[in-house]
Amino acid sequence: MRAAPTILHLDMDAFYASAEQAAKPSLRGKPVVVGGLGTRGVVATASYEARRFGVHSAMPMAQARRLAPNAAYLVPRFALYRTVSDQVMELLGRLSPLVEPLSLDEAFVDLEAGGVADDSRSARAIGEQLRLVIRAVTGLSGSVGLAGSKMLAKIASEEAKPDGLLLIEPGTERELLAPMSVRILPGVGPATGDHLRRAGMTVVHDLVEAGEAELVRLLGRSHGAALHRMALGHDDRPVVAERDAKSVSVEDTFDVDLHDRVRVRTEVERLAGRCVGRLRGAGRSGRTVVLKVRRYDFSTLTRSETLRGPTDDPVVVREAAARLLEAVDTTGGVRLLGVGVTGLADFTQEDLFAQAADAREAEDARQAADARKAAEAERSGDDGPDAEEPPAPDQAAAPAPDGPGTGSGEPETRRWSAGHDVRHEVHGYGWVQGSGVGRVTVRFEEPGSAPGRVRTFRTDDPRLRPADPLPLVREPPDYSSWPASLPKSLSGAGAADEAESSP
Template sequence: MRREASILHVDLDAMFAAVEQRDKPSLRGKPVIVGGVAGRGVVSTASYEARAFGAHSAMPMAQARRRCPPNTAFLSPRFPAYQKTSAVVMELLAGVSPLVEQVSIDEAYIDLAPTGTDLSVPAVTALALRLKADIAAATGGVTGSIGAASSKLLAKIGSDLHKPDGLTIVPPGDELLVLHPLPVRRLGGVGPATEQRLHRSGIRTVGDLAAASLEDLVDWFGTAHGHGLFRLARADDPRPVVSSREAKSVSAEETFDIDVRDPARLTHELDLLSARVAGRLRRSGLTGRTVNIKVRHPDFTTVTRAVTRDQPTDDGALIAQLARRLLTEVPTAGGIRLLGVGVSTLYDFAQDDLFSAAGEDPPPFSFPEDPAPTPPSAAPPSAAPSFAAPSFAPPAPTPSRVATSQPPSGRPLDAEPVSPGSSAAGPVVPGSAPSTGSASPASVPHPDSSEQPSDDAASVSASPDGGAGPLRARPAAGSDPPGAPSTAGPGSMGSAPVTGIPPVGSAPATGAGPLAATGAGLQGSTSATGAGPVESPPAVGAGRPGSSSTAGFATSAVATGQAFASSSADGPGAAVPSGAGPVAAVPSGAGPVAVVPPSGVAAVSPVPVWRSGQDVRHDEHGPGWVQGSGIGRVTVRFEGPLTPVGRVRTFFVDDPQLHPADPPDWSDPGPSSSP
């Protein structure tokens, strides 16, 4: 253990929500939740105003909606905005010390020892206070909490003790005085299962854990985990701050909208996930010996299984074969909520690239509606230090079509604008929602972050390939009669015919009935409605004269990511066979959806779809963000980081003057919002 508090842990406070409140003045001081926005989406980040109602990360979105008041803003994530803010902070930290270890988009360790500066407690306190002020100034008001201690373990715990905007210094020699009164859950490596086992043995605080014998801990948790807990309870954490972190595993997982019980469907999903993992391995020049699966049941219990080979591989077929074998060891009759495949024990060696990489996209976000209770009071931030001793080309401008209570040409329109909490993003295809998969950063036997329920919404982490997910084409229920033959030719990895569960690599076959294209960041459906029942609701704007819904042909899609549904971030997308149903292509930033009609069907105009929180620009009114959309209209609030609270205007979803936009620059005042 070091003799000085020379390790800092910097953790940005509720970063995603803080960035949203910075860029959207109307949301400041109000509850904001960022994350999945439909079906089984989960909370990625809750603002401190929302946390006062009990909302927190990894909570199902439906539960968060029940707890939070009606004025809560539920927003889809804007990863480019968060990444831009993170880059500014990491650049600041690099100016403090050459040893900066970024562990996620919003947190990092700093080792002050190589700087040669004064490492006394007063000097470290002054440095940390200056750093906090610099972070807030450089990011436009996003705050960070800092812990300073003699080890990474205590520094991380310190940064969490007085959030938000807090500072905790753990003086050398006082580590156990700070650590032992804390609940055992504060230790890295103590998740819900470990916590419950310790509680059954009467161990509730870290001090209780320190009193347990090594023999008991090894007996309860095994050699590695038992020794790790024994050391952590004594503040024994010699891990250094390292400036680079290598991936220890490559994984992909998927959360289903409806619990899956069909063994054939589960096998098909394993094949798709294995192909995604194999593609990431090859692009990263890695192979691995250990294949593992993760299965989460409807009651949120999670089971993992793993098998290790003699030789490493990046072969998707072999990974799928091993994953299938592992799945037979897990009970699935009660249904599966989440399924994941991973490869670990990695080697810096790549086999010949005999297979094209599977395309990958970011995760989707969608949400349901629920009532909300009366709010409790929120705790105010504390900034005082605490000493812990005890694109696409837009169309040419045309006159703006602002939606009013008397729409032109008899177009129906609701009089009230759509709110952030009630955005009707579009139909949700039953059966599945793509999820995150990424390379896990390096870890040690006693990591500094505790086990957490897997965020089925997007999580941002260091990934060899940037964390993209595959283009997925899924059948919609009732689209073809049972046993109907597939008429489509070969397509991209991940597509599936309308009936049955085909082998990996087959393409969707539609000529009648809906086809749901759900790449990451996209949930939607395109359907030829002239034959067979359509299970999903009509498209946004369907039935309105001039919309892109025509007789026998309706389209809808929800863009919730930053990828094209028709092409992956790494290569060409799925080919659309002759006679297949239309496939939605979603431009970066989510905007108008280009629809490719089936053979013999007249081309239709692009269908714009907008997601809550999305950055937009209007030719007449300037920059703003989508407050909500649905029923053929979109409500936009025109404001930015440095403007007053802006006014709200409602337009038809296909207004040619409304375009997707890049995140606003909080350092540039720019033009003021339109009155």
Template sequence: MAVSPRKIVHVDMDAFYASVEQRDDPALRGRPVVVAWKGARSVVCAASYEARRFGVHSAMPALRAERLCPQAVFVPPDFVRYKAVSRQVREIFARHTDLIEPLSLDEAYLDVTDCKTGLPSATAVAEDIRTAIRVETGLTASAGVAPNKFLAKIASDFRKPDGLFVVRPREVLDFLEPLPVERLPGVGKVMQQKLAELGIARVVELRAVDARELERRFGRYGRRLHELSLGIDERPVTPDRPTLQISSEDTFEHDLTLQDLAPHIERLAGKTWAACEREAAGEHGRIARSVVLKLKTSDFRILTRTTTPAERPASARGLAEIACMLRSRVSLPPRTRYRLVGVGLAGFVDRDSHEAQTELFHRLA
């Protein structure tokens, strides 16, 4: 029996934080705006489209952004305002469906297969949402409509900014064929390189490889790659999925010793901290209790070291210090070299319950 396909919409606000800043301060409109904290290790949280023309993009070191675009206006992030707009947008989504899965303050998946508003199509829902966002918040959003999550996310990027792109079920295979493999979820620089070595640059080439061959080379992810190449993605839209871990990692061109890792750990801690500010902000004030250091040796052994300090890290610097300290728990020979390091925050708890517990702890102490 044929199952009728799901209707998934991915909505993504355009240059969100920078757009909020330009909306609220007319002097910033039409100018390159970079949202970032001050400081040598700061990373860009968002860049306006005017700044992107100079090659500035989010997650880039702020110092590099300054070099690329010296005339940019740098604004520190104001998550209180971004969260308020995010809530407004979430309320617009909720008119159409309860199946809303936020990915961050400015992005969400919606399952509109059974839509509350009774609009005739997912495309109509997406247009209705985009209009409401424009009218009610003064900001623009892009949307992708597709039979599953990963296609909807690719589609929302296709007509950015202020655009809509629809992938109908019968168009899925043709839509995917010409795309570069790095568009697929999970294909980063390293996987892209590995696939390139096999002569695979586009989805059409990936699809031609036998599923068992992909599985042999890449394990379970190989199977997933095969499914993605066929446009298969059964992951449901999960409302308010709690964050398990937020992390950033880097693979090096040349393997490094444990000692050499300090500056990398510091940089990654900055990235992870910024991501946590963004992501956890969308989840009603959840906070991380644990710090994770991940390492991969030159012979591909993966090790993780985790600690839950009495005082949770309160800044990027604090996170970096704890992560650097976790190196002392690695007991491999000093000559061991590492090809990857990652810094993560985990053990998320509700801020309220955390504060209640801390208070109890102090009273007992």
């Protein structure tokens, strides 16, 4: 435990939903829910306006719609969220070399290691400045917790939400924690919480009173001893700059069970491509390819194949995933598919180039064989058994991961997902409010503009195209010298007002 509150925890407020509200002026101040919109979708994030109706993350989307039928329901736009996250993490990196990201919207910072704070006053000043700078650069708000340990800093940021700052002075930990629920402590999930409740322990003070021996008896030596230390406010975990990911994976849940084997393979190949995209984005390679299949009866199967060495080649990963699929029975229907890569490394072994070449040669041979069959069928005047047929309605091409279209340029295969960005040749930039029955409704507005007009088009309108997200702040201020010098517009009275308004 530190003698000064120099560990900072930043948690962006309702990140996905807040980003959507900032990007879409007509949604500001209104309930917004981001997540999977299908019948099996779940809520990723709900705005604070939606939370008043009881909507929360991890809730089934169908239940959220019953609680807040008039909310705006949008699919995630991870391209936008990653861009904003990069901006925030760059600002945190200016404070210290020890920044530990936990997710796109959450991170620990060791202010002492950065030399920007060594007592309560300097730590609070940096925390206040950080909140102001983040809002100026991204247009979004974040809550800050400051304490002498990671556990308490995270608890502080949670208590400060939304858009606040809370500093826990060293020496006051036990008093602060005593009335809080045991669920506030790391490692106390629903099962452990219920076990403690049956033993008569519902708040942190109960754990302190019970003593270490009783907690060890109830939970085991390791868990019980650790929980007693945390109840006393003790946590000596350091801020770790590099959190070494163990795997990279993607998965999709389908609104309707997939029965067609060709469609299942197509989805697996698409997921493999997305997985490799994330792998390369992290600058990593992997040795083991993992396939996950959840069948119609909710049984989940995983299959894996370990390669000769780490790779980030999409052909290698795609072919390995396809081989794994061959060993799985999907005749009853598939509701979820996932592809992952484990055994990560930051290099690719040269002998994998030969493996990739072999895979490409096999693919080229298959395509050549298909071309020969097509040519023979054309000469004979017969479509042949392998001729391509128009896809059934439930087998239409799936949309690209970050856009409403498929990327093929064929209007009939487009799907316009609620919330995604579009651009019209006449009306300019907008976003999809909804689509169905051959029509798509678009609201034309941009971040920083007034709420825009709504227009409806045919889904195959050639003038309407997918677009990339626009920045939430068109021209953010230059903070290249921060935190050495704070711009005058954000110092003085403004910072003092912020300090007084913080919890």
